[in-house]
Amino acid sequence: MTATGTNDLASASDAMFFNPLEPGYVENPYPHLAELRENDAVHLSLTGQWILFSQQDVFKLLRDPAMSVSDSNIEVQDEKYAAVVAAAGGSLEPSTSILSVDPPDHTRLRRLVSKAFTPSAIEELRPRIQKLVDEILDAVESRGSSDIVAELAFPLPFDVISEMLGMPEADKDLIAEWSSALVKTIDPIITDDEIRAAIDAGKMMDAHIDQVIEWKRANPADDLLTALIEAEEDGDRLSSVELRDQVSLLFIAGHETTVNLIGTGIYELLRNPDQLAVWRDDPSLDVNAVDELLRYISPVQFSRRITMDEVTFGGKTIDKGSAVLAGLASSNRDAAKWGPTADQMDVRREGAGQHLSFGSGAHHCLGASLARMEAQVAIGSFIRRFPNARVVGEPGWNGRINLRGLERLDIAVD
Numbered sequence: 001m002t003a004t005g006t007n008d009l010a011s012a013s014d015a016m017f018f019n020p021l022e023p024g025y026v027e028n029p030y031p032h033l034a035e036l037r038e039n040d041a042v043h044l045s046l047t048g049q050w051i052l053f054s055q056q057d058v059f060k061l062l063r064d065p066a067m068s069v070s071d072s073n074i075e076v077q078d079e080k081y082a083a084v085v086a087a088a089g090g091s092l093e094p095s096t097s098i099l100s101v102d103p104p105d106h107t108r109l110r111r112l113v114s115k116a117f118t119p120s121a122i123e124e125l126r127p128r129i130q131k132l133v134d135e136i137l138d139a140v141e142s143r144g145s146s147d148i149v150a151e152l153a154f155p156l157p158f159d160v161i162s163e164m165l166g167m168p169e170a171d172k173d174l175i176a177e178w179s180s181a182l183v184k185t186i187d188p189i190i191t192d193d194e195i196r197a198a199i200d201a202g203k204m205m206d207a208h209i210d211q212v213i214e215w216k217r218a219n220p221a222d223d224l225l226t227a228l229i230e231a232e233e234d235g236d237r238l239s240s241v242e243l244r245d246q247v248s249l250l251f252i253a254g255h256e257t258t259v260n261l262i263g264t265g266i267y268e269l270l271r272n273p274d275q276l277a278v279w280r281d282d283p284s285l286d287v288n289a290v291d292e293l294l295r296y297i298s299p300v301q302f303s304r305r306i307t308m309d310e311v312t313f314g315g316k317t318i319d320k321g322s323a324v325l326a327g328l329a330s331s332n333r334d335a336a337k338w339g340p341t342a343d344q345m346d347v348r349r350e351g352a353g354q355h356l357s358f359g360s361g362a363h364h365c366l367g368a369s370l371a372r373m374e375a376q377v378a379i380g381s382f383i384r385r386f387p388n389a390r391v392v393g394e395p396g397w398n399g400r401i402n403l404r405g406l407e408r409l410d411i412a413v414d
Contacts, residue, residue: 018045020189020401027397029301029404030343033330042314047079049188050318051302051325055334055356057313058326062360067305067324068102069363070094074306075321096242097249099363106362112231112238113246114366116164116224122369125160129377132156137385144414145392149406152382153263154255157374161254165247166223168215170208178205179252180398187401188302188325209244209251224250250367258371260299260398260405262378265290267409268297269383270391272345279347280383286376289347293375295338295355296345298329301402303359328356329404386413 016039018032019025025032036043037053045051052058061067071094094100098109115121133156140146158172181201184194213229220226228246231238238246269276279289303326311318318324332355335342341349358365365371382389389411396408 016040016043018043018051018188020187026399026401026404029329030333033327034333034343037327037330037334042316042318044316045188045325047189048077049304049323049325050313051188051327052313053327053330053334054314055331055337058328058331058356059360060313061305061324061326062303062356062363064305065362066308068308069100069106069305070102071100071306073308073321074323076319076323095245095249096239097245098366099249099253100245103362109238109242109246110366112228113224113250116227117366117369119369122373125164125370126373126377128163129156129160129374130381132159133378133381137381140411140413141385145410145412148266148382148409148411149259149263150408152378153259153266153406153409156262156378157255157258157371160370160374161251164223164254165225165250166216166221167212167225167251170212175205175208175251177201178208179256182252183256183403184400186302186304186403189401205248205252206244209247213243213247253365254367254370256403257299258374260403261290261294261297261371261375263406263409264297264299264404265293265375265379266382266411267391267395267406268293268345269379270389270411275345275347276383279380280387283380285347286380287372288349288352290372290375290379291352291355292345292347292349293379294357294372295332295349295352298332298355298357299403299405300357300359301329301404302326303328303363326356326359328359331356386411389413 016036018036020029020032022032033053036051041052041054041057043051043053052061096105096109098106098113101109133152136152136156140148140151146152154176155172158176162170178201181194181197182205184190185198190198213225216225216229220229225247228238228243269279279285305324305326307318307320307322307324310320331337333342337354338349346352358368358371392410392412395406395410398405398407
């Protein structure tokens with residue numbers, strides 16, 4: 001072997017690459033994210049996606065109005081996206097949800113839906129959310145134990161968004177199965193089996209929502225779904241596909257990420273009893289403590305944009321039509337932004353609300369106020385109701401790379 005060959009081999013073996021499949025990543029991705037942030041903050045992954053890891057670059061990407069979110073603008077080979085398209089039979093019907101379209105369609109759709117998610121509208125839900133939480137915690141107290149994900153973290157946001165939409169009673173387990181399969185498609189790496197499962201789940205979810213919409217047409221009420229239907233029928237502002245895609249997004253996004261915030265949030269607080277005690281004893285921290293949890297655990301780890309022109313980050317040129325992942329979780333632990341305690345939980349942290357867990361710019365999460373409210377009530381009530389709560393056994397992680405969270409957390413409260 002020549003000297004050049006040896007050097008090339010050594011260089012290849014020393015090359016750093018994003019590997020969310022390495023053992024232990026799902027349980028604790030932060031050391032790997034820190035390594036990349038410090039050594040290759042503008043990273044071309046093995047799947048052809050660029051990933052940004054520094055807070056400065058992530059913020060810049062998310063705030064850039066020239067960036068796209070539409071798959072139709074992908075020009076540079078992206079192996080993951082190509083695999084999804086191939087599994088769909090060579091074509092993939094583009095989503096028309098507000099997460100997947102650019103202005104002016106995005107502006108029109110967001111304006112239509114946003115009225116239900118204003119801070120004042122969400123605040124009106126507080127008594128109902130508190131009642132739901134109290135009923136759940138009453139049952140937990142009567143038994144002295146709970147899988148807090150199954151009994152609190154999952155059903156609470158599911159029931160709240162269902163009530164907001166005015167959805168009829170449905171099989172929660174079945175919808176949860178479809179939703180779980182669908183959200184795997186936003187992971188940076190996905191298997192062929194997971195792609196096929198997601199496509200099948202999408203068809204079943206679409207069919208279910210179409211049936212719900214027809215039911216709601218015959219049973220209108222004072223709810224969000226009725227408002228969306230009426231908007232569709234008034235001046236053709238929403239097509240049938242647009243209506244279905246918005247409802248699907250609200251239903252899935254309205255509970256998937258909040259499940260992770262509540263379940264993982266409680267777990268991390270129980271692992272940091274000093275911080276739990278500080279928050280428990282000071283209700284004025286409810287708002288800031290939830291923002292610190294959002295920063296610390298990042299229920300959504302990545303967000304994607306498509307470049308519409310050639311751009312430069314960290315001295316590296318990214319071609320037009322490239323998929324770029326914004327490393328939200330990495331940016332939320334970047335010491336350049338958060339200082340030397342970036343990897344520590346601090347419920348009194350000044351400026352905690354500057355995290356990027358809800359994104360930033362035009363696509364800032366529409367349901368941010370609702371997620372915060374649900375977490376404030378659910379976690380705040382839990383830690384004050386059960387001061388001696390403790391984790392029993394090992395938690396069960398959901399295995400997702402992007403919507404990382406717990407699927408099981410056994411708690412004893414006696």
